[in-house]
Amino acid sequence: MKTLKFAVLPGDGIGPEVMEVALDVLKNAGEKFGFALDYEHADIGGIAIDNHGVAFPDSTKTVCENSEAILFGSVGGPKWESLPPKEQPERAALLPIRKAFSLYANVRPGLLYPQLTDASPLKKERIPNGINIVCIRELTGGIYFGQPKSTTTLENGEEQAIDTMVYKTSEIERIAQVAIDTAKARGGSVCSVDKANVLETSVLWRKVVTEYFAKHAPEIKLSHMYVDNAAMQLARDPNQFDVLFTENMFGDILSDEMGVICGSLGMLASASLGAEQNSLGFPFGLYEPSGGTAPDIAGQGIANPCAQILSAALMLRYSFGENEAAAAIEAAVEKAVTGGIRTGDIAFGLESVGTKEMGAAVLKNL
């Protein structure tokens, strides 16, 4: 029997609770679809700061290196909020781990079931059939890691800070390929978002994307939009997009805007795909819910585990090629939720269930 070897990094807040349920679902899927699990837990984020003094310890890195993928919970919380912004768990865990494993492609489905439109801040008539889009965000380039990135004191005594946004052809081409693959799998189109009227990096982005699509996927409809307009269009009519494709910083902002418009962060999964293949010939990747650690409800057993379960499904699909099992889990979540089993964040008048009950409902539908 095929064995799936992955690292489990539950992190802080609701992370451990929802992770437990997601692992149950994976086990069950393994029994049905014929694979075994071989996973190892490691600390990440706040708990790693507490236990090891750093948010992404070497020991955790080693566990990840010995795995084919990473299933990630979420990190951060009030306990570490007084740390300087760059030392806070989310930042101090995520940026180094992205860098360490060249996780250049962030794939975020923006999915809202038609039965759940109450959850969206948008008027129902704007999204009568829910929402079904995907955001592809470049995740290791741009202004996040570009050098120089520094603060200096000027001659007149003032301080001056500098960040550098940088992109080169090959970085843009490899993420363009992910946008193409995603659009092909959905039978959809791609809208590439940039600020080519102001940024040199965006001029290059637009040029490389245009040429790459023309050469490698002329059949896919490609359009371009400025980022300020995209922020408007997302809030006006999200379904005008199919694959929303953009660079790191714009993707940080737009994918979160997309997330909130989809109603509940408790339902949204994400994949961050690496440049390297794992030993199975699939991309190494990190899979995490889009929501946070929800410290207000942590430890109460009432968090929505669906985002974590759906992230596990993405792991099966992208890093293990278990497409059938992935689709079955996604269908089971949809059936459970649209059938009326709801945690508090998506209850809307229905009785709400706890984390474990939600997990059980997914298992029942698997």
Next chain:
Amino acid sequence: MKTLKFAVLPGDGIGPEVMEVALDVLKNAGEKFGFALDYEHADIGGIAIDNHGVAFPDSTKTVCENSEAILFGSVGGPKWESLPPKEQPERAALLPIRKAFSLYANVRPGLLYPQLTDASPLKKERIPNGINIVCIRELTGGIYFGQPKSTTTLENGEEQAIDTMVYKTSEIERIAQVAIDTAKARGGSVCSVDKANVLETSVLWRKVVTEYFAKHAPEIKLSHMYVDNAAMQLARDPNQFDVLFTENMFGDILSDEMGVICGSLGMLASASLGAEQNSLGFPFGLYEPSGGTAPDIAGQGIANPCAQILSAALMLRYSFGENEAAAAIEAAVEKAVTGGIRTGDIAFGLESVGTKEMGAAVLKNL
């Protein structure tokens, strides 16, 4: 009698139509509040490209230099869309004019009358009393003008593009003062938006803003938020903000998101204040509607002139100190619109009127 000397740059599309109505309202306000108008028209944007070969001709610059303020329409349209992004009228007019007059402070009221909540994409129960916030955007710094900004060919033949985001203490302090003034005038609070967990410029931004507020306006409540979270919170609950305060690029994105959430761009005005004072001792400034040239309805006499009229009111307030007249115009627009006189963009079942009729209704209520 006091004479208000300003440049009139109607631009393209609906620009000239709504400008005519705004000038009528200004004339009428002058009769009531005791000032005369002395204004000169000049070309800007697409029409300037057609007539002079450039979007911001020297002749137009001279007209502006001889004025105390600029009343701006809007620029761009399908005719010039095939130009490269950086040569398109909006970009080619706005960036040089901002630079030429050091228009460092963009003030954008995000106002939705409670009677007009139908216009917002957000559910009514999220904004039962409409929306009333202000976005203050730094407008001449950051990644828009920072150097180096260039594209080079690497040794391996790839191209690499670079943009530089840069801020220094004094740039941050002068815009912090605008946020303070705005909050004071509203009796409100300030939320400063940055990405201090990733950007050096944001670390400096947060530090300078915190120190400046502590020193100059300790009585004003100041909070900080990451830009990705701000993009979520705007779409979830816009009224949690009072003064939303941020740097150039983030402000470009968030102010447009705010605009669409406020329902109709046809109702939203903006002021871009300069570093220099005019001969009256007020800031030189440029005043423009937040919407675009609306080429689909240009020339039909049905565009909503309210944003242009409200921009003229901001000009009276900021560049001419005519606070009473400004408030009277704002009240007249509100009365006309909430009284049921509506252009097509905000009609919602009511009979819709044309640009001139809308202007007449405002005049009637002045």
